[in-house]
Amino acid sequence: MGIDIIAVGKIKEKYIQEGVSEYAKRLSRYCKLNIVEVPDEKAPENLSDAQKEQVKQLEGERIRAKIKKGSFVIVTDINGEQMSSERLASKLNELILSGKNDITIVIGGSLGLCDELVKNADMRLSFSKLTFPHQLFRLILLEQLYRCFKIIHAEPYHK
Structure with a gap:
């Protein structure tokens, strides 16, 4: 199974980079993880609503260009569905069992x-x-995602 994470911008903080590297390493037991960074647009504080939309459109075009055809696309959105870790694991497992071998999270x-x-x-x-x-x-x-795979495989998370 492959999971692509398409993210706008680069991570600048070293502590976040280290955490991302650690979880990417842990996830390698369960899936082929690919993190794709697309450039972000400059977005000063005083942008008009139209300028904000233009920034999102430009970033959106870059994201769309990186989504594999046939991939199951999950967008992170504050107005999206909220679920527990167990429910997210169940949803991920359903996707795997239904043959969705490519998942893209944006x-x-x-x-x-x-x-x-x-x-x-x-x-x-x-x-x-x-x-x-x-x-x-x-x-x-x-x-x-790491927690989800631990749940799916009935493995303990904390030692």
């Missing part, structure tokens, strides 16, 4: 995702009503 930039990407996704997923920095969210996502 993390938007600081302004979020363009409407078209959200509307065309196979699934919208929210981790919380809280807002997380998109770079930190990548680490949170990887930890949850």
Whole structure:
């Protein structure tokens, strides 16, 4: 099974880079993980709504270009479905059992995702009503994917 994570922007903080590397290593037992970073657009604080939409459209085009044809696409969206770790593991297992061998999870930039990407996704997923920095969210996502695989394989998480 392959999981592509397409994320806007690079991770700058070393501690987040180290965490991402650690969970990517742990996940290698369960799946072929591919993290794809697409460049983010400059988004100063004083952008108009139209300029914000333009930034999201440009980032969205870069994201769409990286999504494999036939992949099951999950977008992270604050208005998406919230679920427990157990429910997310169950959903991931359902996808695996139904033959979905390619899963793409999309993390938007600081302004979020363009409407078209959200509307065309196979699934919208929210981790919380809280807002997380998109770079930190990548680490949170990887930890949850690792937890999901531990749940699916009935393996203990903490020792």
